[in-house]
């Protein structure tokens with residue numbers, strides 16, 4: 001484009017979306033990505049973007065936007081470029097040290113909130129960005145909880161998130177494997193245990209923007225993807241209150257094997273599998289028998 005013709009917002013965003021659609025690894029949501037990155041580069045709001053489609057774009061914003069689009073074309077996740085991802089209606093800080101919160105995981109929030117009292121005591125195993133724990137604490141104002149993660153750098157992100165959401169004083173964040181959960185404040189037994197553990201088979205082929213940019217620790221769980229559930233089952237048996245419930249995210253096809261592991265460890269509890277909106281098995285619930 002000649003120097004003296006100013007870019008308009010609309011043309012720039014549409015050109016960028018076309019570049020993303022035409023990447024070495026085509027991006028599944030090019031227009032959404034381009035809009036999100038333009039908002040980040042320009043500091044405009046969503047409403048400004050819609051109203052200002054024909055407006056001019058300064059050279060500095062255009063250059064910044066083009067840099068973001070190039071990085072996205074290499075496969076860098078949008079959430080890393082804008083350093084934030086919305087989850088259950090709230091913004092979460094993210095980095096390469098944590099799994100980017102996924103909309104699928106909001107299903108665990110809905111299910112946990114349905115059984116949580118105002119002052120529930122929560123345990124989040126493999127808390128990562130803290131999106132599950134922080135959301136539950138933000139939704140139940142007298143609840144307290146503990147998040148456990150093996151990664152100190154993930155916990156630093158979780159700490160930022162609980163503090164930003166104003167729930168930091170009700171959250172204890174503990175470094176260690178799942179078995180590190182009992183010591184310190186908000187000791188169990190727990191009313192609610194949530195976990196989005198790693199559940200991908202070690203040799204599974206993942207999209208570039210997941211495989212190259214998200215932490216392996218949060219994704220892979222042994223040759224059959226079930227190692228984390230094997231570790232979780234006896235801990236849930238020990239730490240869940242008799243009337244408490246646990247909600248575990250699972251991958252497609254894991255409903256039966258994960259249920260078997262949970263029933264073997266907790267034969268006196270009810271275990272069920274739920275599907276997400278796309279019709280995939282997404283959650284195993286362990287609760288009291290009524």
Ligand code: GLN
Pocket residue numbers: 099102196197198199200210218219220249
């Ligand atoms: N749902 C994530 C993915 O498909 C995996 C998350 C996990 O292993 N907990 O990439």
